[in-house]
Amino acid sequence: MTASPIRVLLVDDHAMLRAGFRTILGTQPDIEIVGEAATGADAVAQAAALHPDVITMDVQMPDMDGIEATRRIVADPDITAAIAIVTTFDRDDYLYQALDAGASGFLLKNAGPEDLIAAVRALAAGDGMLAPEVTRRVLARFAGSAPATAPVAMAEPSPPRTAPAPVALAEPFTxxxxxxxxxxxxxxxxxxxxxxxxxxxxxxxxxxxxxxxxxxxxxxxxxxxxxxxxxxx
CATH class of the missing domain: 1.10.10.10 (Winged helix-like DNA-binding domain superfamily/Winged helix DNA-binding domain)
Known part of the structure; x- marks a missing residue:
């Protein structure tokens, strides 16, 4: 019996980038592009209507940014899609906001086609995927020893980062x-x-x-x- 293909929603305000992602992912027999969105608000609506398995999400978009769109999608109990943030900007604030919002992956747009394909498959399997260059920064930050790194200068200010919610372990690990x-x-x-x-x-x-x-x-x-x-x- 053939497994159902991984249903992917592409979210980016640049049509050429969406076309590139569609070409890369669409060549894979186990991946199906089910929809596209150019704004964060449209991404939230499309996620609710199409129920994709994986969403590739840009950060900077008109109407609603990808971080807020991720937060709203993850908060919807009827949507089970895993979200991979795919951005041009290697910024710590975007990275940490994305993880706090519930993203399961973080890739840079200069990653190779094989990295994008691997990320979609990993997220569909219930795993996470971080770009190798940001993994150590994530671990250092949540261990309380993140190095101070200056974000790339940009024209628009980044949204404030929400404080991490407190967590508690319900049952001890073996x-x-x-x-x-x-x-x-x-x-x-x-x-x-x-x-x-x-x-x-x-x-x-x-x-x-x-x-x-x-x-x-x-x-x-x-x-x-x-x-x-x-x-x-």
Missing amino acids: EREAEVLSLLADARSNAEIAAALFIGEATVKTHVSRILQKLGARDRVQAVVLAHRLGLA
């Missing part, structure tokens, strides 16, 4: 789950975790699922963020 979480925080894949702990990948998936459940996290990226807030990673 020793093995703590080991898996530590390796997750080091951006290891399931295969790498399995090799490091001498266990099978299926066992790793089970542990990751339990970690997400205990943290109340949507995916691996959010799990690492929450774990750092709790001082567990």
